[in-house]
Amino acid sequence: MTLAIDIARRQGNFMLETRFESAGRLTALFGPSGSGKSSLINIIAGLARPERGRVAVDGRVLVDTERRLFVPRHKRRVGLVFQDARLFPHMSVSANLRYGRFFTPAAERYAGMDAVVDLLGIGALLDRRPSGLSGGEKQRVAIGRALLASPRLLLMDEPLASLDEARKAEIMPYIERLRDETKIPIVYVSHSVAEVARLASEVVVLSAGKVTAAGPAAAILQRLDLLPDEERGEGGALLETVVARHDAEFAMTVLASAAGEIRVPRLDLAVGAPVRVRIRARDVMIATERPHGLSALNVLAGRVVSIEPEDDASVDVRMDCNGATIVSRITRQSRQALGLEPGREVFAVVKTLSFDRANTAAGLRVEIDA
Amino acid sequence: MNWLTDLTPDEWNAVRLSIKVATVAMLASLPPGILIALLLARGRFWGKTLLNGVVHLPLVLPPVVTGYLLLLAFGKRGPAGAFLAEHFGIVFSFRWTGAALACAVMGFPLMVRAIRLSIEAVDRRLEAAAGTLGASVGWVFATVTLPLILPGIIAGMILSFAKAMGEFGATITFVSNIPGETQTLPSAIYTFTQVPGGDEGALRLTLISIIISMAALVVSEVLARRVGRRLELT
Structure with a gap:
């Protein structure tokens, strides 16, 4: 059509x-x-x-x-x-x-x-x-x-x-x-x-x-x-993923994506089912080295692609995580403190609980087939 | 009490004639009534105010004037009357059909008003929805608009019928007061009141008039409630 x-x-x-x-x-x-x-x-x-x-x-x-x-x-x-x-x-x-x-x-x-x-x-x-x-x-x-x-x-x-x-x-x-x-x-x-x-x-x-x-x-x-x-x-990144396995002990579901494994609250879907997740830019933190002693479970390695000044207070940092794009919105002050520039190796950090029901949806089957 | 059996043939005729005249007047004015109501509610055209005024004239004119105008237009020598008699064999003057015409004209503004109000209350977005589902303009009217304005149509019909049952001035001016042909209930009552000792007959016909009017009201209530329940507009 x-x-x-x-x-x-x-x-x-x-x-x-x-x-x-x-x-x-x-x-x-x-x-x-x-x-x-x-x-x-x-x-x-x-x-x-x-x-x-x-x-x-x-x-x-x-x-x-x-x-x-x-x-x-x-x-x-x-x-x-x-x-x-x-x-x-x-x-x-x-x-x-x-x-x-x-x-x-x-x-x-x-x-x-x-x-x-x-x-x-x-x-x-x-x-x-x-x-x-x-x-x-x-x-x-x-x-x-x-x-x-x-x-x-x-x-x-x-x-x-x-x-x-x-x-x-x-x-x-x-x-x-x-x-x-x-x-x-x-x-x-x-x-x-x-x-x-x-x-x-x-x-x-x-x-x-x-x-x-x-x-x-x-x-x-x-x-x-x-x-x-x-x-x-x-706003934020959309990732097409599939259900990799369920973690019964902690009531979580592990999704496989290009950017790596993502742990989300338990989804009622079969293993292999497509899931589209939205990662809001404001939910993504950036670390310049792999964080230790942090509660957040999802740490995705990537590289800064671009930094666009949004307004006086904040900037949008776009990262390439193994082919998938993740966007993070951070303050201008944090950007300066971390010295972020395009090309820099970073880690995107997302809490599992950011993936509430509104952010996880049954994926488009056509896109997964392709 | 067997006062009903005491009705003279002339009185019976008046009762039957009144019901016939009112029914014909109501049914004949329904199609033009719906059409004019649609035009006034939805139409945008030059002369809409004029049309509205003409439709409402019988409501504000003295009935005698309306009757006289009908006589001028639809009498034997009147332009419309002569035309209809010559081409269609329809004669109004001094016939019961003339009484029906007079009643229809007098009740028309009431009928149009009731139907027009119900048309204006129809949610036009429902008609748009029906259009996107494949219904042409005619089908939209038949399947959506018409059922939704049914309470207004019923109200308009009852008003027209009631007005026809009570119509006196225009009828007697247009078609006179001929027993068995144009003498409706009000005319018959009027005749009784003009002769000595006619009180008893006048009273009988008055009671019958009340019964018929009450029956019409009850029927309209029942119908309106049934339609209302179907629409669940409560």
Whole structure:
């Protein structure tokens, strides 16, 4: 799948002028609120018109202002999961699920009711009314409803933003399964680094209506300067790892990565399962010699690649640990005291407890196969 | 008490005629009522204020004036009346159909108002969601908008029916007071009050009028509650 977008739209004083292409399994549209993410999603879904430009999914042109082409929303076969689930209040859950299926030509239906119900774990809800569901259940039904229309592209507009942390944790695994077990390409709008790090294969960063960066998730998320101010503390390195073994005595799991072994709190995964971990830059300490008498369990040897002054108080140190990139944010004072310069051999130190649930996720199977 | 059996044939006719006229007026004004309500709630066009004013005119004009205007337009010599009689064989003047027309016109603003309010309360984002699921504009209306505005439609129908049951001024001006053809309940009661010794008949018809109106209200309550429970809008 390729999604090709090149559009411009003026909204009052705001100018959305966006151009990118993505072929990822799950492309995250990432940026602070007001950066134009939702407007872009609405243009792809056919809920808004660009003043100028072109939108194509897999070579099928949906909008081309030069040819005066605008495919109406109901003929696009582009599914959309809204932040507020928008289930039909006058229908049961099962009628909501079947709604889009009814309008899909029989030959193009690839999503089966049983498979989708099973994938999202909503079998027990079928006879209920939307008003009686919790926020998390509503959102799962909304995802199922969009899936059952057999879309060629699935858009998700901040589907977790209106849920609390517990509900987010409840839905996240379903979105991961959706990404890994179906072939539908997904465009996922989010302003949360934690969500993007966990889900995305590709990231497009939007800022004030313009694309400021686009590329593989791991490459984008370690560029802390690209992240919005309020999310900068969440940025860091993404490492693709596999479960090497479990340590029953201390309730830990050992992950094998290019940078070396990483010990994290016990994960409920089989040995060999792919795991993507996010190591926040602010969680990484730097030592110039292998530390002794330190509680932190993860010590990764590497070499300083670059040091970028972030602001007056702190700097971002990028290290190459046997091919994997680790980023550390330290104070300018520490940098001076340690005399860090590019090329210097160092050790990156990370506490095991930094790897909480939000930072460890089932990895993208495709990337591990590659 | 067997006062019901004491009804004269003329009185029975008035009761039957009233129900027929009110039912026809309510049903015939429903499709244009929904259409105009949609236009007023959603449309953006030149002359919207004017349309709104015209629809509401029967509410503010003296009923006699409305009846007289209907007589001018739909009477035998009126432009609309002559046209309809010539091409479709539909005659309004001094017929029960004219009474239905007068009642429909008088109840129209009430019906449009109720439906318009319910349309304005519909969450349009649900319609957008239906669109992305493959439903065309017509399907979105039939499967999302219409079910959601059903309580408003029911309320509008009951208001129109009730107004038709009580309509007097426009009807008597337009189609007069002919027993068996245009003499509805209010006209019949009015006739009784104009003759000596008519009090008993007037009272009988008044009681019947109250019963029918109460029944309409109860039916609307039951329907509204059933639809409301289905929508679970509590």
